[in-house]
Amino acid sequence: MRLIKSVTDWRGFTIISVILASFWFLMSPKLEPANVIIGIGCAVGLTFFWSPDLFKPGQPMRFNLKQLVKLVLYLAHLGWNVVLSGLNVAMIVLSPKMPISPGFVLLKTKLQKDLTRVLYANSITLTPGTITVDLNGDRLLVHAMTEDAAKGVSDWYMQDKMRDIELSGP
Amino acid sequence: MKLVWELFVCFLLWSGLFFIFVGTVGLVRLPDLYTRMHATAKCDTLGTGLVLLALMTQVGGFVEVVKLIICAAFVWSINPVMTHLIGSTAYIRGTEYVPTTFFRDCYHDPYPGREDLRREDVNA
Amino acid sequence: MIELSLRGVFLGLVVLSLVTLYRIIWGPHASDRIVGTNVLMTNVILGIVILAHLFRNYTYLDVAYTYVLSSFIGTVCVLKSLGKGRLS
Numbered sequence A: 001m002r003l004i005k006s007v008t009d010w011r012g013f014t015i016i017s018v019i020l021a022s023f024w025f026l027m028s029p030k031l032e033p034a035n036v037i038i039g040i041g042c043a044v045g046l047t048f049f050w051s052p053d054l055f056k057p058g059q060p061m062r063f064n065l066k067q068l069v070k071l072v073l074y075l076a077h078l079g080w081n082v083v084l085s086g087l088n089v090a091m092i093v094l095s096p097k098m099p100i101s102p103g104f105v106l107l108k109t110k111l112q113k114d115l116t117r118v119l120y121a122n123s124i125t126l127t128p129g130t131i132t133v134d135l136n137g138d139r140l141l142v143h144a145m146t147e148d149a150a151k152g153v154s155d156w157y158m159q160d161k162m163r164d165i166e167l168s169g170p
Numbered sequence B: 001m002k003l004v005w006e007l008f009v010c011f012l013l014w015s016g017l018f019f020i021f022v023g024t025v026g027l028v029r030l031p032d033l034y035t036r037m038h039a040t041a042k043c044d045t046l047g048t049g050l051v052l053l054a055l056m057t058q059v060g061g062f063v064e065v066v067k068l069i070i071c072a073a074f075v076w077s078i079n080p081v082m083t084h085l086i087g088s089t090a091y092i093r094g095t096e097y098v099p100t101t102f103f104r105d106c107y108h109d110p111y112p113g114r115e116d117l118r119r120e121d122v123n124a
Numbered sequence C: 001m002i003e004l005s006l007r008g009v010f011l012g013l014v015v016l017s018l019v020t021l022y023r024i025i026w027g028p029h030a031s032d033r034i035v036g037t038n039v040l041m042t043n044v045i046l047g048i049v050i051l052a053h054l055f056r057n058y059t060y061l062d063v064a065y066t067y068v069l070s071s072f073i074g075t076v077c078v079l080k081s082l083g084k085g086r087l088s
Helices: A002-006 A010-027 A033-049 A065-094 A114-125 A147-155 A157-167 B002-029 B033-056 B062-093 C002-026 C030-054 C060-084
Strands: A103-108 A130-136 A139-144 B102-105
Touching: A010 A033, A010 B062, A065 A157, A065 B002, A065 B033, A103 A147, A114 A130, A114 A139, A114 A157, A114 B062, A130 A147, A130 B033, A130 B062, A139 A147, A139 B033, B002 B033, B002 C002, B002 C030, B033 B062, B033 C030, B062 C030, B062 C060, C002 C030, C030 C060
Parallel strands: A103 B102
Antiparallel strands: A103 A139, A130 A139
16 A cells, blocks of 8 residues: 555556566566566566555656657667777776876766766766766766766766757657 | 578678777776776677678568567666666765866856856757 | 578577676676676577577477576576565
8 A cells, every 4th residue: 555655646656567568568478468477567567566655656657759769869869889999998097007097076066956966977988988886866977987087077068968858748 | 682682691790890899898997987987888789789780681481570679678768777777876985086077067057168158048 | 502591599698608708707896796797698598599499399498488488587587686685
């Protein structure tokens, strides 16, 4: 009963249950009645079990199609940045002198929602010369490999793209 | 035409192995934990993605391709999260870093050394 | 040619895993060992997938992504016990 009361967002509940059930149906070899019943039961039961952690009262799960398209474009852009960062690390590591000058930078993000903050922290990790070490509220602690990367991370242009995705939502 | 396609797939495979090699060399060679995490997080993620992309063109059926895509998505989303967790745990425990490490606070004073930018751009 | 490249990449992964064992065994801190274990797990996943294609037995793909998830859970457990001193 306590778990049912803690579900404040039935639309998000449906979305997560459908994702879990589709994962089950992908893994199950054939569609039998027992398979279908166990899969749907496990998906709904697991979402009920974790609902106090999944659904926070102030932040309902809402998105529209425009946001989804922009997110796919963002991920494609991120893939290109990952290739650049791999080449960058290869150039640093394979050179005999290893020109590194590491350091920590404390940043402030403009983003408001938890999900976009986590996505932005992950994309900082995957881009040239920087990894996110700690994320607490709107503080990001970033470790930079070189001094140039530390200068560039403070107003990285992907943050504006992520802010655009966040603002175009409902 | 077929030969070009096969050469392209082989190029994807060997470049994936090259990036994993770079990650391993960085893991052995770099001086402290945080810089080692740079090498492993980026190069391993990229190498895994390239090898899985090359295998996606080789396996036959639709279900196998979807399974490989799910595997790649898991690796690409789990690897940065793992790096973040290891880094924050090591930072809390006070793991030492190389002595030339600098610290910079852009939270209270954005853009140190770049005052030509306007403050209104920062506080959007 | 592709079969030969797959075998070569598999051999390279084995050699690189042996090199990674240096950091796992002689790593100065526990965190270094965890980073090394993470790299080793990535190599094992790629090895499973390549073997699944070489043997034409695609049941191993399920093993691969179950291995990704279980390695994530294991590393999170070790890190939590390192950071907090307990698991609960």
